[in-house]
Amino acid sequence: MNFTIQNVLIAIEDAYLTLDVQVIDGKIAAIAPDLDVVGNTIDGSNKLLLPGFFNAHTHSSEMWQRGIMSMLPLELWLGELYDFAPLDLEKVYLSALGTAVETLLSGGTSVVDHLVLTPGQELETIAAAVRAYEEVGIRAFIAPLIQDQSLTAGIPGGESNQNHAPYFRSTAATLEIIEEAVRQFHRPEAGISIVVAPTGIQLCSDSLFIGCIELSDRHHLCRHSHLLETKAQEKLAQEKYGCTAVQHLQRIGYLSDRTSLAHCVWLNNNDITILAQTQCTVVHNPLSNLRLGSGIAPILKYLQAGVNVSFGCDGASSNDSQDLLEAIKIGSILHNTTDPDYHNWITPRKSVEMASLGGAKGLNVADKLGSLTLGKQADLVMYDLTSLSLLPRTDPIGLLVLGRPINVVHSAWVNGKQIVSNGQVNTIKVDDLQQELFKVSQWETKRKSPTVAEIQTHYRQVMDI
Amino acid sequence: MNFTIQNVLIAIEDAYLTLDVQVIDGKIAAIAPDLDVVGNTIDGSNKLLLPGFFNAHTHSSEMWQRGIMSMLPLELWLGELYDFAPLDLEKVYLSALGTAVETLLSGGTSVVDHLVLTPGQELETIAAAVRAYEEVGIRAFIAPLIQDQSLTAGIPGGESNQNHAPYFRSTAATLEIIEEAVRQFHRPEAGISIVVAPTGIQLCSDSLFIGCIELSDRHHLCRHSHLLETKAQEKLAQEKYGCTAVQHLQRIGYLSDRTSLAHCVWLNNNDITILAQTQCTVVHNPLSNLRLGSGIAPILKYLQAGVNVSFGCDGASSNDSQDLLEAIKIGSILHNTTDPDYHNWITPRKSVEMASLGGAKGLNVADKLGSLTLGKQADLVMYDLTSLSLLPRTDPIGLLVLGRPINVVHSAWVNGKQIVSNGQVNTIKVDDLQQELFKVSQWETKRKSPTVAEIQTHYRQVMDI
Numbered sequence: 068m069n070f071t072i073q074n075v076l077i078a079i080e081d082a083y084l085t086l087d088v089q090v091i092d093g094k095i096a097a098i099a100p101d102l103d104v105v106g107n108t109i110d111g112s113n114k115l116l117l118p119g120f121f122n123a124h125t126h127s128s129e130m131w132q133r134g135i136m137s138m139l140p141l142e143l144w145l146g147e148l149y150d151f152a153p154l155d156l157e158k159v160y161l162s163a164l165g166t167a168v169e170t171l172l173s174g175g176t177s178v179v180d181h182l183v184l185t186p187g188q189e190l191e192t193i194a195a196a197v198r199a200y201e202e203v204g205i206r207a208f209i210a211p212l213i214q215d216q217s218l219t220a221g222i223p224g225g226e227s228n229q230n231h232a233p234y235f236r237s238t239a240a241t242l243e244i245i246e247e248a249v250r251q252f253h254r255p256e257a258g259i260s261i262v263v264a265p266t267g268i269q270l271c272s273d274s275l276f277i278g279c280i281e282l283s284d285r286h287h288l289c290r291h292s293h294l295l296e297t298k299a300q301e302k303l304a305q306e307k308y309g310c311t312a313v314q315h316l317q318r319i320g321y322l323s324d325r326t327s328l329a330h331c332v333w334l335n336n337n338d339i340t341i342l343a344q345t346q347c348t349v350v351h352n353p354l355s356n357l358r359l360g361s362g363i364a365p366i367l368k369y370l371q372a373g374v375n376v377s378f379g380c381d382g383a384s385s386n387d388s389q390d391l392l393e394a395i396k397i398g399s400i401l402h403n404t405t406d407p408d409y410h411n412w413i414t415p416r417k418s419v420e421m422a423s424l425g426g427a428k429g430l431n432v433a434d435k436l437g438s439l440t441l442g443k444q445a446d447l448v449m450y451d452l453t454s455l456s457l458l459p460r461t462d463p464i465g466l467l468v469l470g471r472p473i474n475v476v477h478s479a480w481v482n483g484k485q486i487v488s489n490g491q492v493n494t495i496k497v498d499d500l501q502q503e504l505f506k507v508s509q510w511e512t513k514r515k516s517p518t519v520a521e522i523q524t525h526y527r528q529v530m531d532i
Numbered sequence: 533m534n535f536t537i538q539n540v541l542i543a544i545e546d547a548y549l550t551l552d553v554q555v556i557d558g559k560i561a562a563i564a565p566d567l568d569v570v571g572n573t574i575d576g577s578n579k580l581l582l583p584g585f586f587n588a589h590t591h592s593s594e595m596w597q598r599g600i601m602s603m604l605p606l607e608l609w610l611g612e613l614y615d616f617a618p619l620d621l622e623k624v625y626l627s628a629l630g631t632a633v634e635t636l637l638s639g640g641t642s643v644v645d646h647l648v649l650t651p652g653q654e655l656e657t658i659a660a661a662v663r664a665y666e667e668v669g670i671r672a673f674i675a676p677l678i679q680d681q682s683l684t685a686g687i688p689g690g691e692s693n694q695n696h697a698p699y700f701r702s703t704a705a706t707l708e709i710i711e712e713a714v715r716q717f718h719r720p721e722a723g724i725s726i727v728v729a730p731t732g733i734q735l736c737s738d739s740l741f742i743g744c745i746e747l748s749d750r751h752h753l754c755r756h757s758h759l760l761e762t763k764a765q766e767k768l769a770q771e772k773y774g775c776t777a778v779q780h781l782q783r784i785g786y787l788s789d790r791t792s793l794a795h796c797v798w799l800n801n802n803d804i805t806i807l808a809q810t811q812c813t814v815v816h817n818p819l820s821n822l823r824l825g826s827g828i829a830p831i832l833k834y835l836q837a838g839v840n841v842s843f844g845c846d847g848a849s850s851n852d853s854q855d856l857l858e859a860i861k862i863g864s865i866l867h868n869t870t871d872p873d874y875h876n877w878i879t880p881r882k883s884v885e886m887a888s889l890g891g892a893k894g895l896n897v898a899d900k901l902g903s904l905t906l907g908k909q910a911d912l913v914m915y916d917l918t919s920l921s922l923l924p925r926t927d928p929i930g931l932l933v934l935g936r937p938i939n940v941v942h943s944a945w946v947n948g949k950q951i952v953s954n955g956q957v958n959t960i961k962v963d964d965l966q967q968e969l970f971k972v973s974q975w976e977t978k979r980k981s982p983t984v985a986e987i988q989t990h991y992r993q994v995m996d997i
Binding site: 076080081083094099113130131133134135136138139140161165168169255258298354356357358360361362363383386387388389390393397400401403404407408409412413414415452453454455456457458459460461462463465466467469470471472473497500501504505507508509511512513530531532 | 541546547548573576595596597598599600601603604605608630633634711764819821822823824825826827828848851852853854855858862865866868869871872873876877878879880891898917918919920923924925926927928930931932934935936938962965969970972973974975976977978995996997
């Protein structure tokens with residue numbers, strides 16, 4: 068696992084230098100000109116080296132429905148998703164492979180998989196995802212998606228009295244599954260971490276959140292959750308708690324410097340102050356927020372308030388891809404329309420920092436990952452600057468972030484192990500994966516979601532559509 | 533130029549059929565199952581055939597500054613662009629090649645190049661672009677960018693008295709250049725059309741617009757222009773005309789069913805009615821509008837009012853790519869945040885129609901292009917549905933539009949001539965182009981635009997920043 072990259076472009080302050088990088092025992096040992104070669108030699112000429120990015124929020128198994136989900140807002144979209152979601156474990160494995168490959172080939176070396184669990188096969192679902200991520204070699208933070216309330220409870224009641232079916236599994240049983248998952252799979256040093264991850268205030272009781280806090284404290288786990296993705300959730304929080312969701316989560320103690328919160332579209336200024344004070348991380352999923360019509364998260368306000376922000380692709384049914392560079396681009400430029408003062412706009416260098424160090428901070432690993440710093444683990448990506456999409460030569464990071472880079476990841480390493488070489492994933496056979504994905508799927512067009520038919524009248528009424 | 537595609541997926545209403553397509557003399561001659569083979573046989577299995585898309589607004593030579601332009605709003609960004617813009621004719625040629633290749637490999641078979649003219653070499657600039665487009669074989673609508681006022685005239689004066697340097701060339705001389713360009717290059721039947729294209733109300737006199745109308749009428753040319761891209765332009769129109777820019781353009785007769793208008797971000801409801809009545813086309817450039825912070829064009833309102841809408845990448849310095857599929861995706865999902873009623877959201881099928889037939893309508897060629905219709909010219913693109921980014925198999929058009937397709941264009945034809953085969957452009961050597969682009973450029977980071985330094989105080993004041 069020792070190697071030396073020679074003559075690679077490295078970003079230094081506002082410029083670039085051509086330097087060598089030594090990696091020893093999986094860690095960055097030296098960055099300087101004309102270093103002695105240690106281990107294998109890697110030719111870095113005409114290439115740019117960056118820390119690996121974090122795909123800081125996704126749901127891998129949504130890959131099976133990407134491209135076919137109707138154009139719907141989250142609450143109805145979830146109805147359609149779950150009507151067609153039943154997955155066998157082989158499919159869970161394949162879509163985790165696909166998520167890992169697309170993330171890797173767009174600059175990501177870490178993925179946070181808010182993993183939908185197959186009922187009755189919860190630990191087997193996690194095992195299938197773990198197997199896929201270990202085979203690819205990407206660093207994985209597996210956040211088993213849990214809830215203890217039924218889907219319809221996630222829609223505000225408004226002035227009507229809504230009855231919701233009880234959830235099929237008890238809160239205690241759900242927490243026991245997570246604790247068992249920690250025992251079986253939580254091996255951060257080997258690149259697999261378990262994260263506690265109630266889906267969000269819309270479908271979780273306080274008991275579930277509090278149980279997750281206890282697990283998190285006992286096992287030093289990070290915390291994750293969706294937060295205020297939609298206007299409906301903002302309304303719902305007021306109905307449930309009489310205050311904002313952020314105020315409530317603060318009150319019960321869920322917010323911390325190892326809590327990352329996906330979406331954060333509908334927060335007010337006081338909520339933003341609370342996120343800053345509690346040192347939470349916002350995971351911005353711009354493509355999903357647009358596709359589902361959720362809104363534009365106030366990312367410039369977060370940055371100005373000192374809140375850490377990273378990027379996620381979100382599940383592939385609401386994106387409908389796992390191309391992290393696309394999420395970074397759109398998640399950066401989208402906000403220029405929200406503030407006329409261009410001094411506040413996100414620069415490409417800032418985007419890279421958010422995608423790397425921002426991701427690491429949100430997972431409490433900024434001391435080990437997220438930048439080209441001596442002693443940090445070598446999660447690295449090297450981009451080929453001779454790709455047509457990165458030409459003509461201008462500012463490499465500017466074009467990587469603001470352009471539409473295609474076939475640009477030349478090499479990637481996780482913990483010093485090379486898993487992409489010469490543009491190809493070298494740990495699994497991607498051709499075989501493609502054939503397998505092709506074989507077990509078919510082209511289709513029309514589907515009818517019974518759940519959407521059932522709930523949309525109420526949804527439209529309560530949302531005043 | 534005769535060929536038969538066998539067993540290709542074709543979109544029919546809300547479904548797909550596997551059919552054969554005969555192309556004879558550059559035109560679609562038959563679409564049906566089990567057709568006799570005429571000419572070459574093309575294997576269409578596991579592929580999707582769509583009409584070629586239109587990249588309905590770009591500025592090819594901006595490719596030279598993509599990735600390096602500062603994060604600035606249009607008026608200041610233009611200052612920086614022109615400070616570093618001087619281009620030789622070889623560069624004009626190379627960036628037109630690059631624009632053509634990126635457009636082609638993302639589903640486009642036609643490009644509208646609102647071409648920046650090198651002062652003193654205007655016709656030579658056009659000739660260089662024509663040569664590039666003819667070599668690649670893409671259909672090109674060359675819209676030489678003209679103005680007769682200086683850059684600072686494009687910023688509202690507010691309460692200050694601004695003096696602007698006179699433009700270096702007279703209106704009459706400018707119009708003469710366009711007429712000469714028509715004589716030399718306007719050959720629609722050969723795939724090269726000249727379009728009259730004053731840059732917009734912000735930098736053009738009425739005389740220039742009226743001269744363009746006359747040229748357009750005399751030579752049956754389409755008309756193009758930027759329109760109300762920024763809030764500054766909305767203010768400026770009121771200062772110049774005492775009415776909206778749309779009202780003024782209607783009054784002087786520029787609006788017609790062969791007029792396409794790029795951006796259209798800052799129109800009011802009455803303006804929209806005028807566009808619908810005059811049958812103008814709006815060219816939506818979502819990525820540029822985000823990058824420059826121009827705003828979100830009210831595209832759903834245009835569609836509801838019956839205004840034709842197509843998609844453009846805009847110049848690569850404000851995008852910073854020429855990936856048409858990216859523009860189509862973002863230009864479709866962006867608007868879900870502007871209307872809570874999801875019944876109004878753009879579906880993937882609608883996006884495809886806007887990108888193909890919508891593009892053709894805007895260039896007055898809907899009778900010849902823009903759909904898979906018997907008798908229409910064979911501008912076709914065939915997508916490889918076994919690409920990882922289009923797997924697993926779901927709804928092919930859904931995933932093509934909403935996903936992040938990479939390496940998916942298998943074949944493309946313009947007027948029945950195959951110019952992409954097996955994912956490779958076969959009319960020019962793209963490897964050579966890459967080497968040339970690499971050779972004549974260099975990595976850089978910091979530049980200082982004297983024009984931005986000069987004008988930004990006034991800009992910030994008048995825009996109340």
